[in-house]
Amino acid sequence: MTDENKQRLDSYIEAVNRRIDIYKNSYGGNSSDHQYEVTQAMWYSLEAGGKRIRPVLAEEFCRVCGGSSEQALTAAAAVEMIHTFSLIHDDLPCMDNDDYRRGRPSCHKAFREDTALLAGDALENLAYRIIADDDKLSAEKKVMLIRELTEAVGIHGMIGGQVIDMYNDGTEVFSDEKLLKMYMMKTSALLRAACRMGCICAGAYDRADDAGNYADRLGLAFQIIDDILDITSSEEVLGKTCGSDAASGKCTYAAVHGVKASEEYAAVLTDEAMTYLERFEDNKFLIWLTEQLLHRKS
Amino acid sequence: MTDENKQRLDSYIEAVNRRIDIYKNSYGGNSSDHQYEVTQAMWYSLEAGGKRIRPVLAEEFCRVCGGSSEQALTAAAAVEMIHTFSLIHDDLPCMDNDDYRRGRPSCHKAFREDTALLAGDALENLAYRIIADDDKLSAEKKVMLIRELTEAVGIHGMIGGQVIDMYNDGTEVFSDEKLLKMYMMKTSALLRAACRMGCICAGAYDRADDAGNYADRLGLAFQIIDDILDITSSEEVLGKTCGSDAASGKCTYAAVHGVKASEEYAAVLTDEAMTYLERFEDNKFLIWLTEQLLHRKS
Numbered sequence: 185m186t187d188e189n190k191q192r193l194d195s196y197i198e199a200v201n202r203r204i205d206i207y208k209n210s211y212g213g214n215s216s217d218h219q220y221e222v223t224q225a226m227w228y229s230l231e232a233g234g235k236r237i238r239p240v241l242a243e244e245f246c247r248v249c250g251g252s253s254e255q256a257l258t259a260a261a262a263v264e265m266i267h268t269f270s271l272i273h274d275d276l277p278c279m280d281n282d283d284y285r286r287g288r289p290s291c292h293k294a295f296r297e298d299t300a301l302l303a304g305d306a307l308e309n310l311a312y313r314i315i316a317d318d319d320k321l322s323a324e325k326k327v328m329l330i331r332e333l334t335e336a337v338g339i340h341g342m343i344g345g346q347v348i349d350m351y352n353d354g355t356e357v358f359s360d361e362k363l364l365k366m367y368m369m370k371t372s373a374l375l376r377a378a379c380r381m382g383c384i385c386a387g388a389y390d391r392a393d394d395a396g397n398y399a400d401r402l403g404l405a406f407q408i409i410d411d412i413l414d415i416t417s418s419e420e421v422l423g424k425t426c427g428s429d430a431a432s433g434k435c436t437y438a439a440v441h442g443v444k445a446s447e448e449y450a451a452v453l454t455d456e457a458m459t460y461l462e463r464f465e466d467n468k469f470l471i472w473l474t475e476q477l478l479h480r481k482s
Numbered sequence: 483m484t485d486e487n488k489q490r491l492d493s494y495i496e497a498v499n500r501r502i503d504i505y506k507n508s509y510g511g512n513s514s515d516h517q518y519e520v521t522q523a524m525w526y527s528l529e530a531g532g533k534r535i536r537p538v539l540a541e542e543f544c545r546v547c548g549g550s551s552e553q554a555l556t557a558a559a560a561v562e563m564i565h566t567f568s569l570i571h572d573d574l575p576c577m578d579n580d581d582y583r584r585g586r587p588s589c590h591k592a593f594r595e596d597t598a599l600l601a602g603d604a605l606e607n608l609a610y611r612i613i614a615d616d617d618k619l620s621a622e623k624k625v626m627l628i629r630e631l632t633e634a635v636g637i638h639g640m641i642g643g644q645v646i647d648m649y650n651d652g653t654e655v656f657s658d659e660k661l662l663k664m665y666m667m668k669t670s671a672l673l674r675a676a677c678r679m680g681c682i683c684a685g686a687y688d689r690a691d692d693a694g695n696y697a698d699r700l701g702l703a704f705q706i707i708d709d710i711l712d713i714t715s716s717e718e719v720l721g722k723t724c725g726s727d728a729a730s731g732k733c734t735y736a737a738v739h740g741v742k743a744s745e746e747y748a749a750v751l752t753d754e755a756m757t758y759l760e761r762f763e764d765n766k767f768l769i770w771l772t773e774q775l776l777h778r779k780s
Contacts, residue, residue: 218648218649219641221649222645223637273600276576277576278575279596296648298577298648299645299648301576302571302641306637308607309632309635310637316625316628316629323624323625327624330611330624330628334614337607338509339517343520343603347520347597347600348515350594
């Protein structure tokens with residue numbers, strides 16, 4: 185069973201990677217042009233071997249809702265482009281100033297800072313463009329997908345969460361309420377979009393709320409595990425700078441409540457997430473994936 | 483006649499400003515939240531009193547194509563959000579490092595650098611969101627508008643032009659071909675989107691190409707006049723740092739060919755632009771506006 189799940193996971197990752205490669209050829213610049221530099225930076229970060237959690241969720245929710253996982257590939261790639269854009273901008277010197285990402289120099293270290301800035305801007309743009317350009321999606325679906333994605337990205341979603349995180353510099357002790365709100369915006373919002381967009385691609389609009397409620401809990405658990413790993417893991421395993429939260433005096437759930445209590449809360453959130461998965465038939469892979477994410481080491 | 487044109491110009495600017503104000507209330511954050519800081523930065527730059535050329539063009543092309551100017555307000559505001567996002571990111575220290583914009587401190591000077599970065603990201607996102615959210619537009623029109631806008635913004639448009647401009651630091655003498663290609667991407671692309679989107683809002687899809695061809699020439703002329711003003715104007719009149727092109731060794735059309743030849747070329751381009759305007763009935767305002775833009779002092 186685990187082998188079967190692992191195979192499905194790999195095939196989903198391969199499928200979205202292939203799609204991202206196709207976009208490189210159709211939207212990437214010509215190698216003789218200066219703008220090729222930014223195209224290279226965009227795909228350097230896109231192809232950095234992330235876990236592709238968001239694309240996998242979009243593909244699988246599309247399948248369990250009666251579509252084929254291929255139908256969700258445009259949405260899956262779009263969400264991954266948004267995620268990558270956010271990582272590139274997040275790593276910039278004026279933000280978290282992180283030199284490493286996924287075991288490699290972060291985008292502004294591998295390229296120039298201005299190149300990284302524009303690569304992020306261009307990825308944000310391209311995410312919406314590939315949805316609008318997809319001939320296989322109806323205009324109604326395209327609009328629904330773009331609404332989901334823009335709402336998840338904006339000031340009340342991912343970007344808003346990053347803003348709150350900017351003020352999380354040790355000068356203010358965040359209440360649990362504020363901390364969890366920040367996690368919901370910074371992490372859950374885009375996972376929610378991925379899951380809901382998978383349902384939309386399948387035409388199963390009435391399943392989007394259950395998928396979104398699952399993603400909210402998954403995102404909180406995922407972020408809390410991120411906090412824990414920042415305390416307990418090593419740079420080698422994690423592929424990025426460790427202990428950076430503590431060094432910058434950041435308030436995190438794990439820092440406030442300790443590793444053990446945080447692991448317990450992540451498990452509670454995962455249980456809640458599972459109750460939403462139970463509303464979907466053929467949910468074995470999603471249950472397995474959720475467990476994997478809870479027990480990850482990087 | 484001039485009074486009538488001026489009145490129309492003012493009413494168009496007022497209309498898009500009102501619309502931008504409505505979006506502030508519906509999409510802006512709550513004043514008690516941290517993300518309000520970024521909302522403030524977004525509208526600080528959006529409301530900085532720009533010339534609103536792009537919104538005005540969208541509104542007027544919609545009207546001359548048989549629609550009402552109001553029908554184009556969502557598209558007009560979206561284009562202005564994209565324009566403002568590009569200015570905010572362009573002014574950042576890692577880009578042009580400009581401290582002033584439109585006579586006021588640039589966004590990252592009035593706010594924090596990270597706030598300005600995220601305000602730009604959020605404006606890019608909001609531009610697509612307001613189109614997707616507009617109940618008065620059909621799904622087909624929304625998709626057409628988003629396709630126009632994403633194409634104009636991306637790596638082969640505005641952002642691509644900014645990339646080429648990054649390498650315009652005095653180390654390479656740009657050929658006229660390369661310089662004009664950069665201007666087409668950096669400046670014409672978004673003007674083209676504004677004009678074409680105006681036609682689309684009116685449902686006059688077959689007029690978009692003439693509008694776009696007009697905008698290409700207008701953009702080139704506009705950019706060359708910008709170069710000239712950077713040489714001949716003062717900070718007081720221009721509202722931003724002067725002589726910055728020469729100081730940074732930037733290759734511009736005016737720097738290469740001199741002010742007089744540049745003024746003549748801008749006039750030739752304007753004549754070409756006018757031939758496309760002649761294909762539209764009721765084109766008096768557009769002709770007047772184009773002449774105004776050629777004779778501007780700031």
